Amino acid sequence: MRHLKLIPDDTKIPFSRWRYVAVGLSLVVMIAAVVLLVTRGLNFGIDFKGGILIEIATDGPADIGSIRNDLGGLGLGEVQIQEFGQADDVLIRVAAPEGDDADRASQAVVEKIKGVLGDGVEYRRVEVVGPQVSGELVEDGILAVLISVALMLLYIWFRFEWQFSLGADVALVHDVLATIALFCLLQIEFNLQSIAALLTIVGYSMNDTVIVFDRVRENLRKYKKMDLAALIDLSVNQTLSRTVMTSGTTLLALLALFVFGGEVIRGFVFAMIFGIFIGTYSSIFIAGPVLLAVGVSRDATNGGLGGVSKEKATGEA
Template structure:
């Protein structure tokens, strides 16, 4: 199936604009990473430590009703998520607020007419949060190393560097969006980041495959011509794959429930960014590198 045929878009001609946009996004993302490292971002209890309780009520209840009940009991800084089906509420709060017992006491006192049971209660200490942050950084670093080794083995070291830069761009872009919107940074975000890293790599490899094929076919053509032709030839496939994945992520965001809302939102942003980076980040970097070593005849053309 082809949505577009015989396109002739000068993607390489847009490289300066794309580099400026990507540079700004990357800077914001780096600021977000620094804020996460210092603990000044909106850190979830996975990293900062805290309590998560899943409470099931016998009668229907709203998050505002639970919030009011907790507020009357002296618990103000709390995050509530309604779990679809079964009158269940997920209560999250940081360690410095109150204990799980305080939550139960406040609900019993201020929602006396609605009995409840605590389905699960998880407590994460600050030391565990710090370990999770370190393990997360190691996981991301190892994934980047794995990408560059795989691409370097399958293609060339230049392609490996381009793929890693594009993947890091995608990671920073997702962190930048969460940082600017002050969304919670938790394990689900890291899961989404690693998921999109894999998606971005797959999309980039498809484009690189066609570039390598055309480089062998057209040895005398200028490098930018080869890269533009390759991207245009795979553009229909890229759009179809991205749109179908994007629609799935949007459906998950709209209908998946509040518990995975931020995860689905990260996927939506990630799919868009990954599609952009395979065309406007990874390919131009490799093209510029290859152009520096092409023959004088090709440069003159």
């Protein structure tokens, strides 16, 4: 019985031939991410800038103009009202009250809004985040991403060698910056779910990179005289079928969530879909070329901190 294969087992795609173009493109993306972050900035959600978020469902199609007029007379400052998902779903955002007792003031604002809207609506979600809490969440979110990348660096260093660790971490930083660039460019709301998406992308990208690096290490022991660029190409081609199948099945699940999961998780799922593509790309076109640039020991059978680099892989071993 023959099995259907999307990718043949004996592919010979010369990935290393395009490494300069790929690295150049990635450098542009990473620089653009920094520029966009400074100039355009992230569209922080209520988790990170504080405020009040109320999701309601009206009886029939929502009259956005009428709701805006009703809330406009309350003197709440900046109020954003938008349709959310179905025609009867409405999302209301109110800036966080300032002052020493911001939490109590926020609760008072919620009660005012409920009083104006009346009993003819269904309150599906009410979230209140104070300015102090939102500031702490920003710091904790940044710290979580930085710690995850640092721990991944140590993990690869122990499991392989520092050259592998450098390649994997450059790929991780690339993936994080590329995803942040997407958020800045499209102004997708950046909230706690976005941090979860970034951490998931880091884990997914690292898993894909480890699979490739495992095969590279095996081939380093097996092919003592093969040129390193050819050896990396061989390793990527040998793991290509597994990479495509894993990415494809993950994408199917994410696409289903994107279509049927609702607006609440759509930003998270969109970031994950992008992360699948960028993580697979970086494992092939970023991690490999970095490893090729710094070289790696041919005789490091155990790798990690205990591996002793006696001879760089330059092709003449």
